[in-house]
Amino acid sequence: MSEKTLNEEELVLSAQKGDRSAFAQLYEANVEKVYRYLLSRLGEPADAEDVTAEVFINAMRSLPSYRSKGTPLIAWLFRIAHNQAVNHLKKNARRRETPLEETHQVETATAYDGPEEEVLDQVRFAEVVHAMGDLTNLQREVLNLRFAADLSIAEVANVMSRKEGAVKFLQFSALRALRRGWSQQEAVSHGN
Amino acid sequence: MEIDTQETVQECLELLRHGSSVEECLALYPDVAEELEPILLSAVSIRATLQTGLPSSTRTRIKGRVLTEWDRQRQPKRRDWRLPSIFSRLAIFPRSAFVAASLIVVLVLAGFGTNTASANTVPGDVLYPVKEFRESVQLWFARSPEAKVEHYTNLVKERVAEVRKIAAKKQADLDAISDALTRMEGHLTALNVVVQSKLTDRAENDIDIRFVAAVQRSMDEQGAAGDRLAAALDDVPEDARLGFNDALTAIGLARDRVDAALEAVGTSGIGD
Numbered sequence: 387m388s389e390k391t392l393n394e395e396e397l398v399l400s401a402q403k404g405d406r407s408a409f410a411q412l413y414e415a416n417v418e419k420v421y422r423y424l425l426s427r428l429g430e431p432a433d434a435e436d437v438t439a440e441v442f443i444n445a446m447r448s449l450p451s452y453r454s455k456g457t458p459l460i461a462w463l464f465r466i467a468h469n470q471a472v473n474h475l476k477k478n479a480r481r482r483e484t485p486l487e488e489t490h491q492v493e494t495a496t497a498y499d500g501p502e503e504e505v506l507d508q509v510r511f512a513e514v515v516h517a518m519g520d521l522t523n524l525q526r527e528v529l530n531l532r533f534a535a536d537l538s539i540a541e542v543a544n545v546m547s548r549k550e551g552a553v554k555f556l557q558f559s560a561l562r563a564l565r566r567g568w569s570q571q572e573a574v575s576h577g578n
Numbered sequence: 579m580e581i582d583t584q585e586t587v588q589e590c591l592e593l594l595r596h597g598s599s600v601e602e603c604l605a606l607y608p609d610v611a612e613e614l615e616p617i618l619l620s621a622v623s624i625r626a627t628l629q630t631g632l633p634s635s636t637r638t639r640i641k642g643r644v645l646t647e648w649d650r651q652r653q654p655k656r657r658d659w660r661l662p663s664i665f666s667r668l669a670i671f672p673r674s675a676f677v678a679a680s681l682i683v684v685l686v687l688a689g690f691g692t693n694t695a696s697a698n699t700v701p702g703d704v705l706y707p708v709k710e711f712r713e714s715v716q717l718w719f720a721r722s723p724e725a726k727v728e729h730y731t732n733l734v735k736e737r738v739a740e741v742r743k744i745a746a747k748k749q750a751d752l753d754a755i756s757d758a759l760t761r762m763e764g765h766l767t768a769l770n771v772v773v774q775s776k777l778t779d780r781a782e783n784d785i786d787i788r789f790v791a792a793v794q795r796s797m798d799e800q801g802a803a804g805d806r807l808a809a810a811l812d813d814v815p816e817d818a819r820l821g822f823n824d825a826l827t828a829i830g831l832a833r834d835r836v837d838a839a840l841e842a843v844g845t846s847g848i849g850d
Contacts, residue, residue, distance in 0.1 A: 534628035
């Protein structure tokens with residue numbers, strides 16, 4: 387049987403036995419979600435890259451003790467990613483969590499767009515992350531996991547060790563708060 | 579009422595996630611459409627903004643770092659050798675000399691044939707682990723930074739040769755190609771670590787000409803290896819081309835990084 391047809395559980399078992407190629411496949415399957423989540427948490431592509439590498443290196447070290455028990459690997463990876471992000475932010479406490487307005491250069495999939503489109507992407511990213519800075523930590527975490535990492539409600543609940551109802555409430559209240567903030571901004575700019 | 583709206587928002591978000599438009603969602607819930615619309619528009623905007631893609635160069639760099647660490651952790655560890663009691667009478671010789679001599683004899687007698695046979699293997703072959711072991715031993719003996727640079731460069735060339743050999747087969751093994759390319763990216767990362775570390779640690783105005791020359795030779799050889807890889811691109815199966823392109827990008831990035839490091843210490847082109 388080709389390794390490409392192995393499911394996640396089989397890949398994990400192979401990687402636990404030392405199969406490098408199986409671990410590389412697990413990396414390929416999950417790296418994008420982890421990176422996007424960390425980029426939205428940390429704001430800087432260079433930080434997101436470093437911490438993503440740390441997440442997978444930590445996962446590699448802890449893999450022998452990992453037991454799925456029906457929980458997808460991505461939930462375990464996001465717990466590691468969350469802890470790594472918190473540690474990274476603590477280490478860089480002097481830096482703001484959202485330092486995008488001045489320095490951020492988003493390296494996006496649309497990197498081949500024209501310069502104007504690229505600048506607009508950076509501005510939009512900065513605006514969204516800045517606006518999310520006004521939310522509570524839990525609200526922000528839910529939005530990052532839902533919209534940056536593209537996890538389902540059940541997966542977010544698993545990562546955050548909360549009930550699905552609580553996650554739905556946090557998502558709803560976060561979206562409403564953001565909408566309110568943007569409406570106020572629009573009103574102010576129209577008034578000027 | 580609010581709980582109902584939360585559920586409705588959630589149902590709409592799932593529909594949006596699977597390709598429906600905001601208008602289609604609103605049409606399903608006309609009673610709460612007015613309240614729903616701004617929330618859904620916010621969600622669409624946030625999703626579109628936060629879902630920045632992972633550039634392939636970044637993906638390759640991270641993978642190189644992670645798999646280099648994987649290889650490092652699985653390198654054979656040095657053991658505390660104990661002399662078997664039967665040889666205790668020979669203990670007049672230093673233990674390390676005895677162990678080294680025994681190892682040499684064993685390696686020469688038992689390993690020579692296997693070692694030679696493994697030289698032309700590719701990932702997936704039965705004797706490939708022997709080749710990997712031989713490379714680990716060679717790395718262990720490469721003590722100076724120049725020797726390490728030369729060793730990693732040879733490994734990059736060896737991986738390129740393996741990829742070309744696999745790709746030339748009628749039914750190319752994609753996993754074997756991917757394995758060889760991933761290893762090659764790991765060697766490039768390790769090479770970069772050696773170069774950066776040597777250039778960072780150097781004393782002020784202390785430029786090691788031999789090291790710089792070794793690095794520049796390495797860059798030339800990496801360039802030639804990249805050319806050979808690019809030349810094989812047309813022969814490889816469609817599914818393997820993405821990996822080839824990533825590997826070519828990795829070679830280009832590695833050379834850029836080394837070049838930038840040399841330039842930073844004012845040695846770029848010193849050996850030209």
